[in-house]
Amino acid sequence: MAHHGHDHGAGADTEVRPLSVALALIIAFMAVEVVLGIVADSLALLSDAAHMLVDAAALGLSVWAARLARRPPGGWMTFGFRRAEILSAQGNGATLLVLGLLIVAEGVHRLISPPDVQAPIVVATAVVGALVNIVALRQVGRANRANLNVEGSYRHLLTDLYAFAATAVAGVVVWTTGFERADPIASLAVAGSMLAAAWPLLRASGRVLLEAAPEGIDPDEVAALLRSHDGVTSVHDLHVWEISSGFPALSAHVLVERGKDCHRIRRELEHTLGDHYGIDHTTLQVEHTSDRLLSIEPLRNSREDR
Numbered sequence: 001m002a003h004h005g006h007d008h009g010a011g012a013d014t015e016v017r018p019l020s021v022a023l024a025l026i027i028a029f030m031a032v033e034v035v036l037g038i039v040a041d042s043l044a045l046l047s048d049a050a051h052m053l054v055d056a057a058a059l060g061l062s063v064w065a066a067r068l069a070r071r072p073p074g075g076w077m078t079f080g081f082r083r084a085e086i087l088s089a090q091g092n093g094a095t096l097l098v099l100g101l102l103i104v105a106e107g108v109h110r111l112i113s114p115p116d117v118q119a120p121i122v123v124a125t126a127v128v129g130a131l132v133n134i135v136a137l138r139q140v141g142r143a144n145r146a147n148l149n150v151e152g153s154y155r156h157l158l159t160d161l162y163a164f165a166a167t168a169v170a171g172v173v174v175w176t177t178g179f180e181r182a183d184p185i186a187s188l189a190v191a192g193s194m195l196a197a198a199w200p201l202l203r204a205s206g207r208v209l210l211e212a213a214p215e216g217i218d219p220d221e222v223a224a225l226l227r228s229h230d231g232v233t234s235v236h237d238l239h240v241w242e243i244s245s246g247f248p249a250l251s252a253h254v255l256v257e258r259g260k261d262c263h264r265i266r267r268e269l270e271h272t273l274g275d276h277y278g279i280d281h282t283t284l285q286v287e288h289t290s291d292r293l294l295s296i297e298p299l300r301n302s303r304e305d306r
Helices: 016-040 043-069 084-112 119-141 148-177 182-209 219-227 262-277
Strands: 232-244 247-256 281-288
Touching: 016 043, 016 119, 016 148, 043 084, 043 148, 084 148, 084 182, 119 148, 148 182, 182 232, 219 232, 219 247, 219 262, 247 262, 262 281
Parallel strands: 247 281
Antiparallel strands: 232 247
16 A cells, blocks of 8 residues: 655645735724614615624634644644635635525515615725725735635625625615615625525535545546556545545555556556646555455355255
């Protein structure tokens, strides 16, 4: 059995500083928006603030997970804390889903009984919030978005930017026409963007947690590729999964023809997997086929032996 070892240090995958800067920006503006949302009696602003609270929690969780993922493997944690990033992404997706549903419920209630919205405050706050979000998005965009942890935070911020845009439009409509229901309508649009962002994130992180094959890798095609190698007679017990974002792993039992060089074939198979699928973390048990066949005989009736 051989292990194709490579350095999978998470420090190269996730940059903590951009996430930390974005977190500070979001917390500062969130506090301002809560106060202004209460003063303006705007559900759109309060839903933005609630979304930014979730953004702050998501970014805080992302920073924590990124720091954990930097720790080297050791002791009980033979892969380190790489999967903390996936748990963070799952948490981000779940909070987007729950908060979106809550805003839908409150938005429907306010459609029936619209409040008196202070439109000038709503518009000014939404414009400033959009600018803050753009800066935060640029910070998070500097990190590695192939990492689900970073991508979860990025989607939170992106939906918040959509929310500010919708809130600004709603504020202008209320300000110029007096149509109060524009505010809860905008909040429903915000909720829709949150729900749309939640599902792909939950699906992608769920695949990793359930140890499904990575996106774009078909286990049957992998097995066929291994079997097509010169000298390989069969491939059994093949497993392909992801430890964390961008960290696919594979294990398999490979039988080769008698007289063939097992070690050479193993090295060639490892290079083939790396070239075709980017799988560098492999555990291949390579053995020769047996020269003896296993015979199976039916059990005889014990009464016939008497």
